[in-house]
Amino acid sequence: MPDPFPGPDHRRAPLLDALRCYREADFAPFSTPGHKRGAGADPELRELLGSDALASDIPLGGGIDDSHFTGDxxxxxxxxxxxxxxxxxxxxxxxxxxxxxxxxxxxxxxxxxxxxxxxxxxxxxxxxxxxxxxxxxxxxxxxxxxxxxxxxxxxxxxxxxxxxxxxxxxxxxxxxxxxxxxxxxxxxxxxxxxxxxxxxxxxxxxxxxxxxxxxxxxxxxxxxxxxxxxxxxxxxxxxxxxxxxxxxxxxxxxxxxxxxxxxxxxxxxxxxxxxxxxxxxxxALFGHALLDRAIVLAEDARTRLRALPGVDVLGADRLGTDAYDRTKLVVDVHGLGMTGFQVERALRERFRVQPEMSDLAGVICLVSVADTTESIGRLVAAFAALADERRPPAEQGATPRSSGAVLTAGIPALSPRDAFFAPSRAVPLRDAAGEVSAELVIPYPPGIPILAPGDVVSAEAVAYLERGAAHGMYVSGAADPTLGTLRILA
Ligand SMILES: Cc1ncc(COP(=O)(O)O)c(C=O)c1O
Incomplete structure (x- = not known):
């Protein structure tokens, strides 16, 4: 009979096998970590993680392998x-x-x-x-x-x-x-x-x-x-x-x-x-079938969410392209009269549904190999309840979903490294246009830098950040996360 798995044998899992052997061998550990397979761990930690998780928390060298990694x-x-x-x-x-x-x-x-x-x-x-x-x-x-x-x-x-x-x-x-x-x-x-x-x-x-x-x-x-x-x-x-x-x-x-x-x-x-x-x-063994199911579930969610008043969801058709990660649900909630931040809060607090991220325009939800018709049903039902309560959109022309509209191209005034290590000072954000940024300014998520060290600060970037800060956008990287001030090169 021909081998059903020609090439590398993906039924094997060397690290899992070695972990199982280690667990079964019942070593007396005189090595890291100090909790020694959970024996010394805080009882609540042990209760929450489970004693198996702690017993499997072992090092590679001096754990499943000897301390010189000879097992490879x-x-x-x-x-x-x-x-x-x-x-x-x-x-x-x-x-x-x-x-x-x-x-x-x-x-x-x-x-x-x-x-x-x-x-x-x-x-x-x-x-x-x-x-x-x-x-x-x-x-x-x-x-x-x-x-x-x-x-x-x-x-x-x-x-x-x-x-x-x-x-x-x-x-x-x-x-x-x-x-x-x-x-x-x-x-x-x-x-x-x-x-x-x-x-x-x-x-x-x-x-x-x-x-x-x-x-x-x-x-x-x-x-x-x-x-x-x-x-x-x-x-x-x-x-x-x-x-x-x-x-x-x-x-x-x-x-x-x-x-x-x-x-x-x-x-x-x-x-x-x-x-x-x-x-x-x-x-390697089941990815095609598992992803098939995830894609079908995500497409079903996309269709049902789009049918709700005030809700739209990105898709290959909207983008006019064939290539798109169909497991992503990039949901535009502008038509609900809410920001994405407000929708995330409502989904979390009222419906116990947690999106991956929110921004001013909407929320992003991930569908994975773990999802089921039931989990998708909870997501759609929560959005349906919000759609029932929708208000007229407060403001037309939402702030950009991503930082796309203010992303700059070209060559910075200084390399990120030179700017990062150069002397700098803080100025009110509104006075920073035309100066050279000393810091990373990254609205999070999606984690895309609006400003990098060495960039000349554009008026558009200042306007985007002021508007985002006013709506409660979370900013990482900046010394002043409220964006009252920005550090520029001295
Ligand atoms: C495009 C991109 N690259 C890299 C990373 C970093 O990934 P990780 O969180 O696995 O370190 C992220 C995280 O969100 C990301 O969005």
Whole structure:
């Protein structure tokens, strides 16, 4: 009989196997962590986590492996993950995709190097620019003409930036966006590679793409040289779990291994690592069927939510594109006469439904392999109750959903690193236009920087931030999170 699983045997889960062996061996631990399999833990912690979770909270070295890692259990699990996602090498990350962004850019760039970067980058890529001292050439994402949603960066814009900056050493883009919109990664890879430049994709929100043809093509399948995926975000691994993937040798994989070792903790949590291993097995064996169900449920929710008065939901049809992460429900609540912040509060407090995020225009809800007709029913029923109570919209022309309308392209006055370390002073936000920002200003979520260290502060950015602050937008990065003041270069 032919082997039903040719190639790598995805039924195996080396880290789970090793964890089980460790548990069964009943070692007397004279090693970290100090709670020693829960024996010394606070009783309430033990009650809430369960004694099994604490008993499985053991180190990699000196735990499932000896203290010199001679078993290479992690390596075996990473090789299976590389095969599942179509990469040459995979590195398990314990600080989310943030660690992957830091590690890849530290491997790919030297201080002072130019890097072509999509402007809708996440805070962690900006931190990577500060760490490396590289100089970004920002490329703005295209915007939908009416929806105020980013459409990803265009390959032609990347090509133009590379032609204007032939010394650039890397192209780095975020795809898909927080709203689920991918860039045309195959076209971007082509224009980058034609110029001898590697492509890195922050695919934090696309760990499931590799496992279903109804989702956008994954970064690895599109020819990217490196990509990071947050398996914890939409797949079933534990919070903080992510994978950095590399293909080819435009960037030396051994250098990436070194920088992953710098970005990761030296005390990796076996529970998080084992959850990545389990997630890989689940996706490799059953991903297609599980995602099929998630997509059907999400499309059903989209249809039923759109049928409610005052509610709209983004979709491939609204965007006029084929490629869209159909598991995302980006819900526009403007027609309910409420901000997204108010809707999130009502969903949480009155209906015990928790969206992923809210902004002025709406809320984003994630549908995953865990959802059922029942969970979708609760979500739709909660929105239906809010739609029944709707008021006329207070204000036409909602503030942009994302920061899209105020994202700037071009070259900052200073590199993020130089600006981060330069002397600075605080001024009232309204006086900051025309000055150089000393800090990151990131409305959260979605975590896209409106201002980065080194950017010239535009009048549009000031207006956007003033308006967001007035509506209770949560801002990360800025020294004054109320945005009464902004730090500018002295
Ligand atoms: C585009 C993007 N990249 C990276 C990250 C960081 O991911 P993690 O939270 O897994 O570190 C996020 C988090 O929201 C993100 O949205």
């Amino acid at each position: 259990t992690l390596g075996a699990a990473e090789r299976l993950a590389a095969a599942a996602w179509g990469a040459d090498r995979a590195f398990f990350l314990l600080n989310g995709s943030s660690a992957g962004n830091h590690a890849y850019l530290l491997a790919a760039l030297n201080p002072g190097d130019e890097v072509v970067v999509a402007r809708d980058i996440h805070k962690s890529l900006l931190v990577a620019l500060i760490l490396t001292g590289a100089r970004p050439v920002y490329v703005a994402p295209r915007l939908h003409p009416t929806l105020d949603v980013g459409l990803g960066v265009a390959a032609a814009d990347i090509a133009a930036a590379l032609d204007a900056h032939p010394a650039a050493r890397l192209v780095a883009v975020v795809s898909p966006s927080y709203c689920g919109v991918p860039s045309d990664l195959a076209a971007i890879a082509r224009v980058a590679h034609e110029r001898g430049v590697p492509l890195y994709v922050d695919e934090a929100w696309g760990p499931h793409f590799a496992f279903h043809p109804g989702l956008p093509p994954s970064a690895m399948a599109s020819g990217a040289d490196g990509a990071v995926v947050s398996t914890h975000k939409v797949l079933a691994s534990l919070t903080q779990a992510a994978i950095l993937q590399v293909r080819g040798d435009r960037i030396d994989p051994e250098r990436v291994a070194t920088t992953v070792g710098m970005a990761n903790t030296t005390s990796p949590s076996v529970t998080i690592l084992a959850s990545i291993d389990a997630c890989r097995r689940q996706m």
